[in-house]
Amino acid sequence: MPTDLHEIVVVGAGIAGMRAAETLRQEGYDGGLTVVGDEWHAPYHRPPLSKKLLSGQIQRAGVDLAPQFDFDARVLRGATARKLDPSSHTIDLDDDGTPLTLHYDGLVIATGATPRxxxxxxxxxxxxxxxxxxxxxxxxxxxxxxxxxxxxxxxxxxxxxxxxxxxxxxxxxxxxxxxxxxxxxxxxxxxxxxxxxxxxxxxxxxxxxxxxxxxxxxxxxxxxxxxxxxxxxxxxxxxxGVSPATEWLDGSGLRIDDGLVCDATGAVEGGSDVVAAGDIARWWHPRYERHLRIEHWDHAGRQGETAARTLLAGPDSAEAYDGLPYFWSDQYDVKLQMLGVPTDYDAFAVIEGRTEDWNFTAAYGRGGATIAVLSTTPGRVQAYRDEIAKAAVFPPKPA
Ligand SMILES: Cc1cc2nc3c(=O)[nH]c(=O)nc-3n(C[C@H](O)[C@H](O)[C@H](O)COP(=O)(O)OP(=O)(O)OC[C@H]3O[C@@H](n4cnc5c(N)ncnc54)[C@H](O)[C@@H]3O)c2cc1C
Missing domain, CATH: 3.50.50.60 (FAD/NAD(P)-binding domain)
Incomplete structure (x- = not known):
């Protein structure tokens, strides 16, 4: 762990920011930690907002994002980051109407996205x-x-x-x-x-x-x-759709191009001691060999964890993240799950079941390799994890 890391600020208290904050402590970081979020609510799960919370099947308390363990942090709610100055390592905030400047040695940017x-x-x-x-x-x-x-x-x-x-x-x-x-x-x-x-x-x-x-x-x-x-x-x-919440970073010198452009460890291009995660971030994905901005819950949390480790490891020892993006969507009684990224696929096949029965698995391929699998059979996509990870011959066979 770099010895000059005494004060870390996480901006954005969604899943990416919260997982980053937790991971910092889990990995043994015991310096100052501040989590800044502009919402007044305690962190919460966003996916139920279009599903069970909207329908009334669950109530407000049912979407609270419980921390995975107790951790020590200064939490600012109703505090909006307005400006980042990487040269002085400071962030200007509007803390519920009061200007506040925070200094950081390490910064996690996880301000998500805003709906168009x-x-x-x-x-x-x-x-x-x-x-x-x-x-x-x-x-x-x-x-x-x-x-x-x-x-x-x-x-x-x-x-x-x-x-x-x-x-x-x-x-x-x-x-x-x-x-x-x-x-x-x-x-x-x-x-x-x-x-x-x-x-x-x-x-x-x-x-x-x-x-x-x-x-x-x-x-x-x-x-x-x-x-x-x-x-x-x-x-x-x-x-x-949404736009990455980067307005407050205008003029910061960080590279913004449909989100904050990051390497495969989450380090933001154009900055030092700055990482980003979640809907705001466009990370290089080694497996897909391109920058991807993924707007999914699971991926945002995993990026938050990786970004925290990157800060702690420092630029020379940080490890690339090549996890397969995963998401789900619930519509009526159908649960759709997708593992991998189907963008630009040139081959498609239903490989298990029948679409008419709404109990099927389908695969996407590109250049003869498997790039993603979708299923309406709960958990079934996981059987194809290795095939997607290895870019196995299309159509894939389950493990
Ligand atoms: C209705 C809905 C349903 C969804 N359903 C699914 C689903 O079924 N499956 C799935 O995989 N994904 C789903 N998603 C997507 C998923 O919720 C997002 O990918 C995930 O929430 C991204 O997490 P994040 O931490 O990057 O950003 P966010 O959750 O947006 O958190 C960012 C936080 O930063 C705050 N912030 C922004 N700007 C500032 C600032 N300047 N200063 C301080 N704080 C700031 C924001 O207010 C917010 O609280 C859904 C999203 C929505 C909206």
């Missing part, structure tokens, strides 16, 4: 975004009134929210301007399947159309689409 707002200007009341627990509870309150719901955006957040609302018995339309639901994440074959899943549950799915305008004076009443049609709506949930 509607770009077409002001929106009427009832057009909402979903990222935080407060967003979720505000939407949930609206759902109690039995609104007609329009979801804008056919990525995971949109698809999960649509499923949750349908399971509550609400009328739901889902609008995606691209050619398919979950298309960029799952590819054309699976996009067709998931579109079918939503239609069979009664979602009015419209793909290949844009939202032209939200209708309503003060309160939303409907959504006008680019094909000339209009949908009635009492509530609109916009899920247009």
């Amino acid at each position: 707002s509607w770009s077409g200007g002001a929106v009427p009341d009832g057009v909402m975004l979903l990222r935080t627990v407060d967003d979720c509870l505000a939407i949930r309150e609206c759902l109690a009134g039995g609104p007609r719901v329009v979801v804008v955006g056919g990525g995971f957040i949109g698809a999960e929210v649509a499923a949750t609302c349908r399971m509550l018995g609400l009328d739901v339309a889902l609008i995606e301007r691209g050619d398919g639901l979950l298309l960029s994440a799952l590819g054309a074959e699976m996009a067709t399947c998931w579109a079918q899943l939503h239609k069979s549950h009664g979602v009015d799915l419209r793909v290949g159309v844009n939202v032209e305008e939200f209708v309503g004076n003060g309160r939303v009443k409907g959504v006008r689409l680019s094909d000339g049609s209009q949908l009635a709506a009492d509530l609109v949930i916009v899920g247009l």
